[in-house]
Amino acid sequence: MARVFNFSAGPATLPEEVLKQAAAEMLDWHGSGQSVMEMSHRGKEYMSIQAQAEADLRELLAIPANYKVLFLQGGATLQFEMIPINLLRGKPAADFVNTGEWAKKAIKEAKPFCQANVIASAEDKNFSYAPAQSTWKPSKDAAYIHYTANETIGGVEFHWVPKTGDVPLVCDMSSNILSKPVDVSKYGLIYAGAQKNIGPAGLTIVIVREDLIGQAVPTPPTMLDYKTHAENDSMFNTPPTYGIYIAGLVFQWLKKQGGLAVIEKRNIEKANLLYDFLDKSSFFKNPVRKEDRSRMNVPFTLKDEALDDEFLKGAKERNMLQLKGHRSVGGMRASIYNAMPIEGVKALVAYMQEFEAKHSK
Numbered sequence: 001m002a003r004v005f006n007f008s009a010g011p012a013t014l015p016e017e018v019l020k021q022a023a024a025e026m027l028d029w030h031g032s033g034q035s036v037m038e039m040s041h042r043g044k045e046y047m048s049i050q051a052q053a054e055a056d057l058r059e060l061l062a063i064p065a066n067y068k069v070l071f072l073q074g075g076a077t078l079q080f081e082m083i084p085i086n087l088l089r090g091k092p093a094a095d096f097v098n099t100g101e102w103a104k105k106a107i108k109e110a111k112p113f114c115q116a117n118v119i120a121s122a123e124d125k126n127f128s129y130a131p132a133q134s135t136w137k138p139s140k141d142a143a144y145i146h147y148t149a150n151e152t153i154g155g156v157e158f159h160w161v162p163k164t165g166d167v168p169l170v171c172d173m174s175s176n177i178l179s180k181p182v183d184v185s186k187y188g189l190i191y192a193g194a195q196k197n198i199g200p201a202g203l204t205i206v207i208v209r210e211d212l213i214g215q216a217v218p219t220p221p222t223m224l225d226y227k228t229h230a231e232n233d234s235m236f237n238t239p240p241t242y243g244i245y246i247a248g249l250v251f252q253w254l255k256k257q258g259g260l261a262v263i264e265k266r267n268i269e270k271a272n273l274l275y276d277f278l279d280k281s282s283f284f285k286n287p288v289r290k291e292d293r294s295r296m297n298v299p300f301t302l303k304d305e306a307l308d309d310e311f312l313k314g315a316k317e318r319n320m321l322q323l324k325g326h327r328s329v330g331g332m333r334a335s336i337y338n339a340m341p342i343e344g345v346k347a348l349v350a351y352m353q354e355f356e357a358k359h360s361k
């Protein structure tokens, strides 16, 4: 069996060890005689799996005790709506930093609920940078400030945490959560769909400060109220049990690697390898300002887009898949999440060198 290097932006590659363990436990989890998929979510076996996953996530991110961890469904996209429903707390507005495709979606979905103020934007330079906080113009009546920590499509990442004083900071961390340590106490709410850097699609994680729960709009739909899920340990209804189990195995894998500080070092090493090559190349190019480049998603273009198909075909022959850029921007994109081994990045750079040499004659 040959596994490919999968550079997909999401659903994305998972650690091989995790997949092997899941395979070994598929028919009989820990002598229970059942697959995790078949277990009652209210039985003691499954309850222990979910409790362990939460405990490991709390340990990895050092989540303070006054924060709830919610295991939800609906993707980060449903959070674009649940956040205003729950966090406006009677205020008329929320502030947004517009850094690209995902920020724009968060803004659009908040608009039916409030005045969505764009207090900073990178649109002037085609979303190629993270606007410095000195340029932000926060409004007086905003219930929270929302930003996208990593623009999965544009490849722009914040390598700093905004300071918002008493105004809760809300962050879409879908594509860089668990890629480095974060100080959770600086945030009111962090959310992430699992399928980029955590586990299978279908699970969404929300980490929310307790005082922000229970202040939703009047008579919110039960399932869209954080309080419902917080009060029921994410078991108000059936949670995405198998996704939570796999996420739990990924959390254990991260702990075994040495935790998020070790993972961050590896991610820096992998990203540097690729960006250093891109900067030296006169054939390939990355459009993002150096200090804001994403360690997770690396978009790049070829000198001549007529060569895109040949590049992708050659990559496939070398077992490197999903390098095609997002349909909205074209070009290429290499997603190099936690689970992408450095060997994958080395193989990609070697191939890019070879391709450049062939076409630079």
Ligand SMILES: *Cc1c(COP(=O)(O)O)cnc(C)c1O
Binding pocket: 010, 074, 075, 076, 077, 078, 102, 148, 150, 151, 152, 172, 173, 174, 175, 193, 194, 196
């Ligand atoms: C993928 C992604 C989303 C959307 O996630 P879904 O789970 O498909 O709803 C939102 N924000 C960011 C930054 C993403 O990468």
